[in-house]
Amino acid sequence: GAVVSQHPSRVICKSGTSVKIECRSLDFQATTMFWYRQFPKKSLMLMATSNEGSKATYEQGVEKDKFLINHASLTLSTLTVTSAHPEDSSFYICSARAESSYEQYFGPGTRLTVT
Amino acid sequence: AQSVAQPEDQVNVAEGNPLTVKCTYSVSGNPYLFWYVQYPNRGLQFLLKYITGDNLVKGSYGFEAEFNKSQTSFHLKKPSALVSDSALYFCAVRGYNAGNMLTFGGGTRLMVKP
Numbered sequence: 001g002a003v004v005s006q007h008p009s010r011v012i013c014k015s016g017t018s019v020k021i022e023c024r025s026l027d028f029q030a031t032t033m034f035w036y037r038q039f040p041k042k043s044l045m046l047m048a049t050s051n052e053g054s055k056a057t058y059e060q061g062v063e064k065d066k067f068l069i070n071h072a073s074l075t076l077s078t079l080t081v082t083s084a085h086p087e088d089s090s091f092y093i094c095s096a097r098a099e100s101s102y103e104q105y106f107g108p109g110t111r112l113t114v115t
Numbered sequence: 116a117q118s119v120a121q122p123e124d125q126v127n128v129a130e131g132n133p134l135t136v137k138c139t140y141s142v143s144g145n146p147y148l149f150w151y152v153q154y155p156n157r158g159l160q161f162l163l164k165y166i167t168g169d170n171l172v173k174g175s176y177g178f179e180a181e182f183n184k185s186q187t188s189f190h191l192k193k194p195s196a197l198v199s200d201s202a203l204y205f206c207a208v209r210g211y212n213a214g215n216m217l218t219f220g221g222g223t224r225l226m227v228k229p
Contacts, residue, residue, distance in 0.1 A: 103164070
């Protein structure tokens, strides 16, 4: 149990376009989802925390207008990178947590490359 | 604020030898501690956790970790390393009242050589 999926696993887009990444909890209801960014050979950087039905809470330095997060249901959160630039190229990982649980379950990640 | 330190960027060990990946933490109150492993271009896989109880925690793939409250450490160990253990390892901590937010260490790359 406790499986989290991400789609797509890899995406290449042109500079200036927008890209949507989906994060789904497959066998549990995720009241909270987290979005992380990971640079090569670096640790995970928390971008934002989203609770179902409410606005996401962004970490300091993360542009909310650039990284749009939607958590419209208990099993789906989306991250949209708007007007992507090459510096947005990175590995994006989501995680999900059920209500009253201390554990987070991580998705497999999405490799974004902006050309 | 809570924090995690993994003092070694890389650990090299020969196959069959014991391995240790170090982790120290700082958090208010009782910690929830986790170890994750990441293979290239993959997400994080859960290895083990300490919440309460026995200080020695056993996890997946033969890994274990020992919670040491006085030293605020949670080192990851394995008695006999395998080449397939080569990966990036992350220690993470969450305080009891931290709003469920995990703080990760910088990661340690484990290289097991045949």
